[in-house]
Amino acid sequence: MRALNEDKQQMATLQMDGTLLRCGGDWTVSQLSVLELSLKQTRLPEGRVQIDLSEVRRIDTGGAWVLQRLLLKLEQRQQAVEVRGLSAEAKGLLELVRNTAITPASVPRLYHSGVVEDLGRSSLDRARTSIRLLAFIGEMASVWLGQLIRPSRIRWRETFHELGEAGYKALGIVGLLSFLLGVVIAYQGGMQLRQYAASLFVADLVGLSMVRELAPLITAIIIAGRSGSAYTAQIGTMQVTEEVDALRSMGIAPMELLVLPKLLALIIALPLLTVYADIMGVLGGMVMASAQLDVGFPAYIDRLSVAVSVESYLVGIGKAPVFAAIIATLGCYQGFQVAGSAESVGRRTTLSVVQSIMAVIVVDAAFSVALNYFGI
């Protein structure tokens, strides 16, 4: 029966002939959809019902269930039913499905909550998340202080490895993007400045905006996407495969092995990357200025040394370690929040990147306001 070719399949049918229900075709899951619809729409006959299955060519568990469902419905309406023409296979399957004692009512329904309940739950959830994050930062700080007192506990090997991953390997993309950013600023700003015959001030524009604001920001955003996500995915996967628990069982603090080297490495790497981004951004502006605005390299560099104060330069670089701490903390924290499944790793990684970038921009704005207040 099973050797029948796939293309020769027939839709399952049910024809009503007074009180006789004539079933035919293939009562298999792939052929049941039309029958399911028509069963919903047709009114079943009253009184004693006969079901004839002699024209059913094939049947599987799905088909047997649809039949059983019909029988249950008739039973509920207290109608007498006579089933005939059952093949041995159909009989066996019907018996099997009946013995499971499943009824349409036994399918568990997911509990759907209302708006107010959702709001309450998500507020509570967020409050708990904040507390857990604070606890995580506290734990991290205490382990770190312990390491500062006894520097021999710092894991230099892991730290250098992370430094290579997050710092050295990011040079290409950070360099390219800041160079292009410098080009764009010089081009867009230079066009305006030329109208006032002030083309030389393109050095001020590119220098200040890159060094003070954009280089630290773009570097932090790239690193959040590149390294922050990697931290979450790595720790999250280790969490799923119980590797984190394995570390704990061997008496190795995950905080010490997994988190602090990343934090330390990023705090070292991000300011250095920012310096590199400064140089590449200014270089991009310089190339554009000479190509489009006829501002030569010497004139540009002369102007730059006047326009960009040491203060501005240090403000830009000084923000980098703060951004680094935010990215590493959120990345690792989200990694430890992973529970159970591969899907959870994906969700937490997204969260980690989105939250890090948001936090970096918010903190950057706070820096601007605060520095302005102090007049730096």
Place this chain on the structure above:
Amino acid sequence: MPLSEAVIEVHEMTLRFGDKVVHEKLNLSVRRGEILAIVGGSGSGKSTLLRVMAMLQSPSAGTLRVLDNEVTNMSMAQTLRLRRRLGVLFQNGALFGGMSVLENAGVPLREHTNLSATLIDEIACVKMALVGLSPDDGLLYPNQLSGGMRKRAALARAIALDPELLFLDEPTSGLDPVSAASFDELILELKSALDPTVVIVTHDMDSLWRVADRVILLGGASVLAEGTMSELASSHDPAVMHFFQNPRAHAAQESV
């Protein structure tokens, strides 16, 4: 049609990963309606052989026929259609972590049929009941399940489309003896209810004695011996004796 008709034929199959030869010119056939067990030491390529037969791994050389289809030169569409007629129970269940058990059991139905969500859930419930899970277990997520329940849930998913061929990769590994024994019974019940051809990879001696109609012993990159469990257990071939005549194997035989 004759009962001994072959549903899977592996002919002169060779499988290499780089320099490592896993199978060398291996021949075997699986007959319709039987429960065939594949045994062998760790690293003898049992699971890769199962993966080849389930069309999850293509062989480096040789031919493979599954349910009268030459698999080696099949189009993508044909392969996908053929795969619907197979069910695979993976060693660790491979349940989708983001879905409840009920949703997991309904995945093949949702993908390959046009039935309504209600009917799919009901059929999934029937399948769960067949593997010994209650409808309420359907709301649990895979990480909330015990090892035995996870295997049962994965089996419910594997039989969602009433497969003609069921592959079980170490179905009783990681289960306590009681759960393992009840899983063996479950396999026999499903066999009699849905009548699939079953291929089991295992090294659980109790399970071999209980469920296997025929046993194939792998070793040295090809088939060392095949026969019923009692034939292999009484064999005088040293390689076969090494596997079947040790204290653990004896204990399993005596308990039958």
